[in-house]
Amino acid sequence: MVHAPSLPRNEAGIKAAISVLKQLFGDRLQTGAAIREQHGHTTTWIENQMPDAVVFPADTTEVSQIVKACAEYGVPIIPFGTGTSLEGHVNAPAGGISVDTSQMNKILAVHAEDLDVVVQPGVTREQLNIFLRDQGLFFPIDPGANASLGGMAATRASGTNAVRYGTMKDNVLALEVVMADGAVIRTAQRARKSSAGYDMTRLMVGSEGTLGLITELTLKLQGIPEAISSARCSFNSIDDACRAVMMTIQYGIPVARIELLDEMSVKAANAYSKLSLPETPLLLLEFHGSEASVAEQAETFSSIAEEFNGFDIATTASTEERNKLWQARHDMYWASLQIRPGAKGISTDVCVPISRLAECVVAAQDKAADMGLLSPIVGHVGDGNFHCLLLIDIDNAEECARAGDFVSWLTQTAISMEGTCTGEHGIGQGKRSYLKAELGETTRYMAAIKVALDPDNIFNPGKILID
DSSP states (O other): OBOOOOOOOOHHHHHHHHHHHHHHHGGGEEOOHHHHHHTSOOSSSBOOOOOSEEEOOOSHHHHHHHHHHHHHHTOOEEEESSSOOSSSTTOOBTBOEEEEOTTOOOEEEEEGGGTEEEEOTTOBHHHHHHHHGGGTEEOOOOOSSOOBHHHHHHTTOOOTTHHHHOOHHHHEEEEEEEOTTSOEEEOOOSOSOOOSSSOHHHHHTTSTTSSOEEEEEEEEOEEOOSEEEEEEEEOSSHHHHHHHHHHHHHTTOOEEEEEEEOHHHHHHHHHHHTOOOOSSOEEEEEEEEOHHHHHHHHHHHHHHHHHTTOEEEEEEOOHHHHHHHHHHHHTHHHHHHTTSTTOEEEEEEEEOOGGGHHHHHHHHHHHHHHTTOBOOEEEEGGGTEEEEEEEEOTTOHHHHHHHHHHHHHHHHHHHHTTOBSOSSSOOTTTTHHHHHHHHTTHHHHHHHHHHHHOTTOOBSTTSSSOO
16 A cells, blocks of 8 residues: 555634535535545555545535635545546545535536537546437547546546547537636637637646536537447567557558557456457557448558568457457456456556557566566557556555556656656646656646645645645
8 A cells, every 4th residue: 555645634624614514515415434435545556545524516506615615714625526536636635525526417418510518527428428329429538437527527538549539638628617716617618619818628627626626518529430340460579569550550540449458468358358369469449430441441450460460360340249359458457357366456557659659568568577566568559558557465565665666667767758657547646756757847837827726725635746
């Protein structure tokens, strides 16, 4: 377990704010130990830091009331979606109030002709796509977990479809946000582009709840493609697989997804998902478009793969076969845990320029082996992002220390390759110490923005920036 530094607590303020909020929300404010523990962080190796209370607002007006009460007494506010983030984002190092948006789960408007939708922050990715399915539309960002859309915006989520459809920053048109004084702002209109002032939407997307609390989102939608096909291809080495990826991107093939599994991951997928893939590096791809264009994309990729010694190439348009393949990819966390029963999986990510991807992945494999760590690797290789899942005994302090050293080494290596300490997991508590190494003096201006928008530091204190 990794120690998370605590911040000074405002005991009197917390007590006063809870009293006020209890009068406003009644049973929708909870202070039981179990629910508070649930709203501290549970999906990582960072220790759980519980809030003092959890409140469940139903609309923007109620969120504004919460913020005004907390601002009056100087009490921290920790936004909570579904709790699937991985870097301690929902911990409460100074105590305070966890604002759970799960009851703000209404789909407010679908503008099919404009390809956009307006939702409350508690709507989940799967909920939205089930609702849209009969209209021939879908929302493409897929981080794997059934995360809330508010949380996905706050952490600038990504996923397997990012190579074609981008990340959350590319798919949020506008936000409604409650600011630190309780004021409600709208960051933009529904227009597809604007040159009107500072881009407040992009400022809030990825701010991890440190600048404001998102209460409504306007999101871009896509039409469900006429045809979808998947492909898989095995390679003799990570280098061959990554060079095939680079050529595929440079050739302009509009792949929707292109995922890498290393040898250890393929072996785990075979055992867990009852597959029989060659246990060598593997690429999984998906193509979207018309029947003709999808067939052309698959054929062109197959030719490229063969240039780099690709083998066991198979394509399919069968929905059942596609779903089986991608379900195996989404189940990689659970599959990897079977490699070392009883271990906890600690996921970390970095992102590098695609030209350095093979070098970084191979170096990570070698470093983990040298340190005596098991670390299967999967990656969204179309954009240079990959994940190491460290399988460790969480109660073994020496092993945790080695894992921490590996994460530090990996992060520094990615930054030295002109990459980033995180492609999609975010900073939270877990990667704060690396941000200045990556961005230098930029962090000073980030801190100035934080002070300007949240002068009393009530929004998610102890996250992103070193206090």
